Amino acid sequence: MTTDHSYFNVSINPHESNSELSVLFSGEGKPLPLHKMGPAVHDYYLIHTIHSGKGTFEMHNRTYPCSSGDSFIIYPGELFSYVADAEQPWHYTWVAFTGRSAGLTLTQIGASPQNAVISGSSPRSIRHYYRRIRSCFQQSMHPALEDIEAAGWLRLLLRELSRADDPQVRTKPATETEIQRQVSQAVRYLELQYTQAVSIEQLARTLGYHRTYLCKMFKQATGLAPMQYLFKIRMERAKQLLETSMTVDQVASSVGFNDALYFSKQFHKWSGSAPSVYRKERKSKGVFSG
Template sequence: MTPEHDDYVVSINPSPSDGELAVLFSGEAQPVPLHKMGPTIHDYYLIHTVLSGHGDFTIGGARYRCGTGDSFFIFPGELFSYQADERAPWRYAWFAFNGPGAAAAMEAIGVTPESPVVPGSLNPHLRNAYEQLRRCFEASLGAELSNLEAEGWLRLLLHQLGAARAKNRLSPSAAASSDSDHVVKQALQYLTLQYARPISVSGMASMLGYHRTHLCKLFKQSTGLSPMQYLLRIRMQRAVLLLASDMTIEQVASSVGYGDALYFSKKFRSWSGLSPSEYRKELRKIP
């Protein structure tokens, strides 16, 4: 506890890594009313997320009113100040970092000194990442392991902040479209990577966390195919490539998700007009 805070805790990294991103420290505090920092500058990146209350943040001559859920960003070499509200002083968590990849990370999440506040960024995942990051240097794991864990939580924090930033920049209709695209991309990736395993639409929907009907509707709108039709196409295209090898029909069938070679042959004939054996013979006629 300090005279300027009703509650204050900070965790310092005693041996920051020399990797792309290095965590310097992380903390959480409840400043007293009208507590002020600055004007001053830092030589590292410092991010605060307001957990409750209000305050004012000033950087580059611009002043921002920040409240619960907002995050404000301090940049190396940029003059800044911030002050807690008189009646409802903010409580905030923070983390500091630097490293050769720090500027690129800021660019990736779309935060700049001209746009240094991300409204509505607080969520359970962000809150948990703050807590876990602060605990990294409390355990006696050694510098290498502590840094490895800390850098992981740092990247998750930046990801959450970047996702909030991106969502804020979308209109409601664009946000809905973006969410739909995300659902479809997840399903496409799942089918592309898991085609060799037994797959059901219900199982895939459950795995991805969506309702079966909702997933099928969005998938059909985006691709023109149902998930199972798309899966069949992936399997058959892969089978075509494998039939050019020396693998047996049974091995090809197993490799594209069919435990029964006869059932695979039936599906392949329906798709291509030829049985796997006939297709392989036709391939070998090609000089």
């Protein structure tokens, strides 16, 4: 324990990493009243999440009063200072990190040097991720693996911070850009899961949308219902595979059909040719790759 904290604990990452995202250290503390850090500059990113009490954070010519549920972010090269409240000094956890994608990741969750406080997070769930980060560093024989694990928990922590409650965001109607994003999510799901048995219910449940709403916005954006779009993906991929040495059975299985005969009928209906005929035609044109 340091003399300016009633409680202080920190875990250090012993592994020096040059990865996209790497934790340097993480800790927890209860500073004494009016405990102050700065003005100073760090050469790494540092996030503090407040679990109780309050204080003030300053950076980039802005002053932020902070309390439970707030997280303030110190950026490398930015002059900062922060001080605990005189009556209710804060209790917080922190994590320091570096990495090539660190700045971009923070931007993606809505943070920046000009907007360096995220409010509305759940202290209990956030604290869980901090504990998991600190528990990674047990001075084992595999520090590089500990570094990878800690980075994983840091990503989950940042994801949780991005979930901060904002009633205005929750209640406003979806804009065109938001609808495009939702449709893009659905398209991406179908492009990655077309080899599996996919249903509308499963797709809607996975993405968190109502089935009717998903189908409506998907068709408005693409001109096709989700299952029609999935069928198109499967058939386009089947065409590519039929230009290789794979058997029709293997092609069918590779595009999500357990029954090769049923696949052949569907492919014929879609392309106008049976799979074997399509293959011969492509081979005669010199595009057969196997």
